[in-house]
Amino acid sequence: MKSIIYIILLSFIxxxxxxxxxxxxxxxxxxxxxxxxxxxxxxxxxRGYKLVTLVGGHNELEKQYIYSDSxxxxxxxxxxxxxxxxxxxxxxxxxANKRFEGLELKAKIAKELGxxxxxxxxxxxxKMVNGLYWKDIRKGYLSIGYVNVPENRRSEFEKIxxxxxxx
Numbered sequence: 001m002k003s004i005i006y007i008i009l010l011s012f013i014x015x016x017x018x019x020x021x022x023x024x025x026x027x028x029x030x031x032x033x034x035x036x037x038x039x040x041x042x043x044x045x046x047r048g049y050k051l052v053t054l055v056g057g058h059n060e061l062e063k064q065y066i067y068s069d070s071x072x073x074x075x076x077x078x079x080x081x082x083x084x085x086x087x088x089x090x091x092x093x094x095x096a097n098k099r100f101e102g103l104e105l106k107a108k109i110a111k112e113l114g115x116x117x118x119x120x121x122x123x124x125x126x127k128m129v130n131g132l133y134w135k136d137i138r139k140g141y142l143s144i145g146y147v148n149v150p151e152n153r154r155s156e157f158e159k160i161x162x163x164x165x166x167x
Contacts, residue, residue: 021047026167027063027075041142044163045073046156054082071132071153073160076143083147084136088124137161 027041049065054076056062062076064083074081080088125135128147133154136145144164146157 023047025063025065027061040167041075042163042165042167043073043075043144043160045160054078069150069153070148071146071150071157072148073146073157074144075164077141078143081136081143081145084124084134084143084145087126087128087134087147088136091124091126133157135161139164 022044023046024042024044027043028039045065046067049067052064052066054060054062054064056078060076060078062074062078062081064072064074066072072083074083076082121140122138123135124137125133127133130148131150132147133149133151134145134147135157136143144161146161149157
């Protein structure tokens with residue numbers, strides 16, 4: 001009987017220790033002229049972050065959720081997240097400068113044709129020199145991703161990115 005209680009107690013302790021409290025965050029994309037989308041998104045992230053919000057000169061918005069171990073997750077409508085820009089450039093590909101070139105013109109042409117232009121999804125990822133991981137996913141006009149993530153937290157950050165959705 002003691003061993004059954006011990007096993008139940010042990011499994012309860014392990015499940016409590018492994019489950020981190022999560023919270024749903026909301027991202028409201030700054031209104032872009034001609035946009036017909038709601039521009040409201042959500043994602044579930046672990047509690048205990050420090051929020052940094054960046055606003056660009058053309059009304060771009062980036063929200064960074066920074067944790068005590070320096071790992072970060074973000075949602076951004078800059079051409080490329082400031083956090084992962086150098087990582088994207090380090091891939092040795094011109095994609096950092098070319099992947100969003102001419103978006104406004106493409107959107108204007110599509111609008112004249114009575115359609116909405118949405119760029120394809122692009123996924124870039126890698127391992128940094130310091131051994132930590134990064135990932136950037138461009139979905140339409142938004143980038144979501146993470147940076148400075150250790151191997152033992154990668155699956156947690158992948159789940160965060162998978163929780164991203166339009167509201």
